[in-house]
Amino acid sequence: MEMAFLQGFGLGGSLVVAVGAQNAFILKQGLKQSHPLLIAALCSCIDALMITFGVLGFGRVVVAFPVIINVARIGGALFLFTYGAHALYMSFQHSRKLSTDMKQVESIPRVLLLTLGLSLLNPSLYLDTVLLLGSISVQFQGVERVLFAVGAIMASLGWFFSLSFGTKYLSPAFNQPQAWVYLDRAICLIMWSIALILMAPYILAS
Template identity: 60%
Template sequence: MQAFIQGVGIGGSLIMAVGAQNAFVLKQGLKRSHSLPIAALCSLIDALMITAGVAGLGHLILAFPLIKDIASIGGAIFLLVYGAKALKSSFNEQTISEGATKGAETLKAAVLTTLGISFLNPHLYLDTVVLLGSISAQFEGVDRPLFGAGAVLASFVWFFSLSFGARYLSPLFQNPKAWSYLDRFICMTMWTIAAVLIWPYL
């Protein structure tokens, strides 16, 4: 069980860091717009990447840096555009109910955005496949998949907690300024991650 507990702790610490996925899940939860399918999709993506890392595929990414380069540049462009949309939205003061109505999107659009935010962010590969995969290598036998299972559990608990927890913040977002601040926070999060991704190429 020590390996499982370590998987929960280390996996949770990586997942809970402020990032593009978390910001998007939070906003979808506040809008109550496909929030549970998005939380489930983020969890499944993490589970897939963690499993790949535990299986040893992190060595493949390290061996072919072009994979990281493509994800970095593509991800930076995607996050810059998404951040710009959030910034534009922040100047239209609205309550949470108005934000949910004006920001309504189809499940397909929400899923595609989630896939873009996830797979175009190389941190997903570095944190889950490479880092967690490297840490799991210290375990042998059944302990290695138990470590991975702990990290996967942490991901599911975190994303669904974030999605459900966002609903308790709904009264705060009846204030139009709060909704604007959230959009600006999301913009800064996306642009900061984009800057970190593209900086090495400048």
């Protein structure tokens, strides 16, 4: 049983720590101390729900209805391109600092919408959690399958909360406006690169 949990934890952790749009967003919001607890909790809940769906066999639904992935690809690409453009624009605001009076905490509705968009409009969420983890879980039965899912969920939860709150130790470096310039432009590059990857099948097919 311990092996099922450890395998779920290892696989879940290896999938969630990859640098991507969601993690870049969590990093920036954590540095700004803009609702890090809410963001970590929402991302963890989404992952937990998708992992549970995968273990319960809902991966067959995604395979039967590939339109789900297509909608996520196109919608996600547009969302990421827009977010990347905003990050690029913000990188030219050289006077910004991360200080007690200039953290630019965003409204809760905006943070919720951005978190949901970066999570649900990401095909990797369905491919990794629902399909990949779901297909691997079939080797386990009964309690072992539950422990496999719990291990993957715990890895996801631990990563999101560590990323959200661990970034506060980087805050002193971001008292320099130039650090925000580099961060925003790196986020723009990540967002646009992922958007291009998402649209690559359609571009190559045309």
